[in-house]
Amino acid sequence: MISEKVHTKRATVVGGARSGRAVARLLAEAGGKVFLTEQDAPSGGTEAALNAAGIEYEFGGHTADALDADFLVLSPGVPTQATIVQRALRAGLAVYSEIEAASWFCDAPIVAITGTNGKTTTTSLTGHVLRTAFADAPGREVIVAGNIGYPFSDCVLDAEPTDVVVLEVSSFQLDHVDTFRPRVSVVLNITPDHLGRYDHDFGAYAQAKHNIFCNQGEGDVVVYNRDDGDVRGAAEQAAVEQGVRPMAITRKEVPAAGAGLRDDRIVLRTDEEDDPLMPQNELALRGRHNVYNSLAAAVSARVMEVENDVIRESLSGFExxxxxxxxxxxxxxxxxxxxxxxTNVNAVWYALESFDRPIVLIAGGRDKGNDYTDLKPLVRDQVRAVVALGESAETVIRELGAEADVHHRADTMEAAVRQARHAAQPADVVLLSPACSSFDMYENYEDRGDTFRRLVETML
Incomplete structure (x- = not known):
């Protein structure tokens, strides 16, 4: 299969960021003739690394050479609307995502996790549970990769059939999948986000998420949030041959063959028998949204035949x-x-809901067309002060400032932390939860968070 898809074939990788470079190396190692095209200038050391791998390339734009290929592979940051992709599709070329191409080389079972919010936490938590379970199984590894920051293409050749690969998968990575087939797919929730990528069509964005289970079949399992209507309808309609494992916390009954809450205890249900797992208050992670994340990890682990005592220990000890x-x-x-x-409004909603004491909220950045309406009741009830930061500061103040006792505007993170400290009272929470991307001031959300952490730690 691999030799037919890749060996001696001409593959163009569009996008020279981390995942693009990783899949280019993978395809070259598999015997493909690889050409990488990137519209921006190369970062330091990129050209030397591509030369060493025998990969041809162009930077600063896409020429006709990029279409001299048998197929294209897109780095996640490259949208379908990109001119080079549209030209390829009109020319009848196959277009694949990086996660699709990497999956051609994977003989290990895959647990793939998507959702608008919670996928990084659930991916990390599921990996933690499985690693705990495999601690006494020499030679059996758990590989955690994908959108979490470690490209699937960088690690797939290391995966043995006895290992398990846990992937965080974004909607971008699920565009242009063809044969990608997880053993377990998890869909946590779907709410509006990244709609600019999908021509502001929520249905198209949701469909990209649903692609996670489109190739599953007999022997596979779909774990999904039954409390989310957009998730429930698609999962239940598509999951004919797949096993279905719903999770829900809004009803008293535990879903059949799934997981839920009863009397504040997490309960797994298989073969119509309840299997009490642990009290909800023993979960390591706070917040209602993390109950869903924990349920998803627990059900996925049970599908992979992990014992309850290991799941219980892992969910209570996760950091x-x-x-x-x-x-x-x-x-x-x-x-x-x-x-x-x-980086979106729903994530902030979950964060505010996680605390039962007054909050000083630092929010703002590069706005993605946010509608802050759903946040207003929580801000009114729980937020003592709003500190607005970045490009969207005026929007944040206009939408949320009146709901809090006071509001401030800050031009830098240092000023935001200083104003938040002044506004906070003992037993309060100062919460950096921006609802926006970081690209107005920082390279990424990690850089933003590291700056906040560093400034806070200087107070000690």
Whole structure:
């Protein structure tokens, strides 16, 4: 299969960022004739690395050479609307995503996780559960990769059939899948995000998410959030041959063959028998949204035949994900929390819901057309002060400022942290949860969160 798809074939990789470079190396190693095209200038050392791998390339634009190929592979940052992609499609060339191309080389079972919010946490948590389970199984590894920051293409050749690959998969990576088939697919939630990529068509964005289970069949499992109507309808309609494992927390009954809550206890259900797992308050992660994330990890682990005691130990001992409700430290009785990864309104809603004490909220950045309406009741009830930061500061103040007791505008993160410290009272939470991307001031959300953490730690 691999030799037919890649060996001696001409493959053009569009996009020279991390995933693009990784899949170019993978295809070249498999015997393909690879050409990488990137519209921007190369970063330091990129050309030397491509030369060493025998990969031809162009930077600064896409020429006709890019279409001299048997197929194209897109780096996740390259949209279908890009001119080079449209030209390829009109020419009848096959177009694949990076995650699709990497999957051609994977003999290990895949647990693939998507959703608008929570996918990084759930991917990390699922990997943690499986690694705990495999700790006493020499030679059996768990590989955690994908949108979480480690390209699938960089690690797929290391995966043995006895290993398990846990992938965080974004909608961008699920565009242009063809044969990608996880053993377990997980869909956490779908809410409006990245709609500019999909011509502001929520249905197209949702369909990209649904592609995660489009190739699954007999023996595979779909884990999905039954409380999310957009997820439920698509999963239940598509999952004819696949096993279905719903999860829900809004009803008293535990879903058949799935997971839910009863009397504040997490319950797994298989073969119409309840299997109590643990009290909800023993979960390591706070917040209602993390109950869903924990349920998804638990069900996925059970499908992979992990025992309940291992799942219980893992869910109670997990230390969390950097930049996602990350507790930095407590200063003068105020807890400082880094939630820089909250780049949309729904993520901020989950963050605000996670605390039962007053909050000083730092929000703002590069706005993605946010509608802050759903946040207003939570801000009104829980937020003592709003500190607005970045390009969208005026929008944040206009939409949310009146809901809090006070509001401030800050031009830098240093000023935002200083104003938040002044506004906070003992036992409050200072929460960086921006609802926006970081690209107005920072290279990425990690850079933004690291800056916040560093500034807070200088207070100690």
């Amino acid at each position: 969390g994900v950097p930049h996602r409700l990350e507790e930095v430290c407590t200063v003068d009785g105020v807890l400082y929390v880094n939630d820089s990864k909250a």
